Amino acid sequence: MSCKKLVVVLDSSISGVKMYKCKMSEIRARVACSILEIETCDQVNIYLNNKTLNTKISTTNTASTIIHFPAKGITDEQLENEANEDSHWIIKPIPEVYTTSIVEADRSMVTEGYMDID
Secondary structure (H helix, E strand, O other), X not given: OOEEOOEEXXXXXXXXXXXXXXXXXXXXXXXXXXXXXXXXXXXXXEEEOHHHOOOEXXXXXXXXXXXXXXXXXXXXXXXXXXXXXXXXXEEEEOOOEEEEEEEOOOOEEEEEEEOXXX
């Protein structure tokens, strides 16, 4: 089963949230959440506030996942009262492509997200 245009507003959480096979959806985390798991989803917007900046976000087989988080100096009250004010948000995509390389000197492996932004 899959969902489309789902909106999750997280007002309390014991552990985390998992979103599976969703399209054009959003998660608004208002309280601390240990992890958001996004799996096999397309076009998910994640909104964090100052209380939820430490949330871990795990993505698997996703496309067009965007994180919105408050700009420095913006309070959660400003986000609530002036939600449509674009200057309050920093908006970043989660990489869909990764590069992995071996560091010859110590034989460690390094994986980095790759964004092709013009």
